[in-house]
Amino acid sequence: MVKPRICGGAYTSGQQKRGKRWCAMIELVLTVCLAGDPAVCAKRMLPRTAVVSQMECEASAGARIEAWQMQHPDLRIAKQACETPDIAPLPVTEIADGIWMHKGLHEIPTPQNAGDLANIGFVVGQHAIAVIDAGGSRDVAERLLAAIRQVSDLPVEYLVLTHMHPDHMMGASLFMDMGAQILGHENLPAALASRAETYQANYGRLIGSQRMILSDAVPVEALTTGIAEIDLGGRFLHLAQTPTAHTDNDLRLFDDLTATLWAGDLVFAEHTPALDGSITGWLSVLDDLRASKADRVVPGHGPVSLPWPEGMRDVYGYLAAIAQETRAAIKQGESLSVAITHVGESQRDKWLLFDEFNARNATAAYTELEWE
Structure with missing residues (x-):
């Protein structure tokens, strides 16, 4: 097994449980305000891929701010400093060797929760770190980075987005600013482009204009083949695209070292699943995944680790029930407006x-299945 390089020396579980900060985070911290509404401001980190010293941060600050400001003409910088950010790290759990997870809340987005709704986390290799999903806002992503720096000072070289939904990707700009490679399904760029304005407007209304500062979709490097591989040093992450299921851009990951399947929102637990693709496709993908040699699965919502394949039982049962009840309603000649009042009530x-x-x-299932 590969033990990750830990900030400040060798890792012991007791040190981690005591929450000792192993990596001194010196970051360029900006107070950023909306150009059109200068009263709306937020502190935002402009981090580097790897840990830097105070001197290194200050030496590069001017050039970095100039380049950053050119990319964000809608924002104004009120203050700037190289300092240790006053950010509460997200609580994370090591579910397997080098795999750290944060459990999202079962809530709707609000300014108070900042869109912290999805299970997100990171994988530590011997040479690099990969982040899996960026959370529902820049605030959440920055707290995840603070959690990473409590564990390791290795460079964050990858961000993998499992799909398009805001609670999984609105914090991605943090990792883009760091210079991380951002990877996703081949359909993800088009899906984000077609929904960007809607996500900005609707999600912004839910979490507020302050939380939305730098919370947005970013350019993604789409996979050109069905599978890809990330080498973190001593461990490989395998990325695989799926046919249309939860969405038309679902991506799953597999860690050879720990036999961990990262399913994104292909697997839900506790939180009602959200169908934004194909119900028949989703059931088919789960049937195919059932044979995976995984020991555990990381769901997009729910406990951060579940045994496999038992971990897919609840979501499969829900989808199968929706499909069965929808087909029965269609066979009975029920209209969509009638069917959705009872489909899924079981x-x-x-x-x-x-x-x-x-x-x-129920609406999505009906509109798909009525044409079978």
Whole structure:
């Protein structure tokens, strides 16, 4: 097994449990305000890929700020300093050797939770770190980076986005600013481009204009083949595209070293699933994944680790029930407006946020299955 390089010396579980800060985070911290509304401001890190010293940060600050400002004419910098950011790290758990996870909340987005709704985390190799999903805002991403720096001072070289939904990717600009390579499904760039304005408007209304400063979609390097591989040093992450399922741009990962499957929102637990692709496709993908040699799965929502394949049982049961009940309603000649009042009700007691998601799932299932 590969033990990650830990800041400040050899790792012991007791030191990590005590929350000792091993890596001194010296970052360029900007107070950024909206050019059109100077009263709306937020502190934002402009980090480097790897840990730097105070002297290194200050020496490069001017050039970095100039380049950054050219890319963000809609923002103004009120203050700047190289300092240790006053940021509370996200709580993370090491679910397997070198794999650290944060559990998202089962809530709708609000200014208070800053879109911290999805399971996100990072994988530490001998030479580099890969972040898997960036959270629902720049605030969440910066707290994740603070958690990373409590574990390791290795460079963050990759951000992998499992799909297009805002709670998984609105913090991506932090890692773009760091210079990390941002990877996703071949359909992800088009999916983000077609939804960017809607996401900015609707999500901004939910989490507020301050939280939305630098919370946005970013350019993604799409996979040109169905699979790809990331070498972190001593461990490889395998990336695989899936056919249309939860969305038309779902990407899953597999870590050889620990036999961990990172499923993104292909697997939900506790939180009602969200159907934004194909219900038949999703069930088919899960059927194919059932044979995976994984020991555990990381779901997009719910506990940060579940045994495999048992971990897919609940989401599979929900989708199968939606499909069965929708087909029965269509066979009975029910209209969409009637069907969505009862399709999925058999699953209500098994899921949180049921009223927020089930009717939309039933609608999507009906519009797909009525043409079978």
